[in-house]
Each structure stands twice: as structure tokens, then as C-alpha cells.
Amino acid sequence: MRVRINYGVELEQVPMEACRIGNSALRKATYLIERQLRPTLEQLTEKNADLNLITEKLDEIRKELANIDATIADVQSIVVGLNAYYNGEQDVSERRFSVDTPGGSPASKESTE
Numbered sequence: 001m002r003v004r005i006n007y008g009v010e011l012e013q014v015p016m017e018a019c020r021i022g023n024s025a026l027r028k029a030t031y032l033i034e035r036q037l038r039p040t041l042e043q044l045t046e047k048n049a050d051l052n053l054i055t056e057k058l059d060e061i062r063k064e065l066a067n068i069d070a071t072i073a074d075v076q077s078i079v080v081g082l083n084a085y086y087n088g089e090q091d092v093s094e095r096r097f098s099v100d101t102p103g104g105s106p107a108s109k110e111s112t113e
Contacts, residue, residue: 002070018078025071032068037061
């Protein structure tokens with residue numbers, strides 16, 4: 001289950017925060033591909049491969065990749081919202097990064113369930 005987490009950062013820190021979140025997704029994807037997907041695919045070439053086990057493992061990998069994709073979508077939303085702010089848009093649509101002027105509410109990263 002995905003939940004929404006809001007927290008504030010200084011405007012100039014938004015790109016670094018988006019990068020941090022994106023790098024986390026990158027590390028997870030790299031690990032998943034190298035340590036789980038590659039060995040699982042290699043098992044297919046074994047003479048007595050357990051296809052049921054391989055099928056289950058592939059399903060688990062797909063679900064993890066979907067979680068990684070959702071994180072990347074969050075980063076994209078942050079960047080879209082930041083770009084909109086820099087281009088002078090005042091209303092950034094729901095489910096996107098929003099930035100208020102000083103004295104307003106803090107920047108927030110929103111993702112959907």
C-alpha cells in the first residue's frame with residue numbers, strides 16, 4: 001500500500017531531494033536486476049529448472065519494479081511541479097509537487113495510493 005508523505009524542504013534543496021529519492025530508486029533497481037532478475041533468468045537454462053519457482057520469482061520482481069516505477073513517477077511529479085513554479089504557475093495540480101511563497105505552507109511531495 002502506498003501512502004502520502006509530506007515534509008518541507010527549502011526551495012533550493014528541492015532538486016537535491018528529488019535526486020536523493022531518484023538515486024534510492026536507482027540503487028533498488030540495480031540490485032533487483034543484478035541480484036534477482038539476472039540469476040532468475042539464468043535458471044531458465046538449467047536442465048531441470050523449477051518453472052513454478054521461476055514464475056513466482058518473476059512475479060515478485062515485477063512487483064518490486066512497479067514500486068520502483070512509482071517512486072520514479074514521484075520524482076517526475078516533483079520536477080514537473082518545480083518547473084511549473086519556476087515558470088510562474090500558481091496552482092500546481094493535485095498529486096504534484098507544490099511550492100508556496102515564503103509565509104505559505106512548505107513545499108510538499110505528494111504521491112497517490
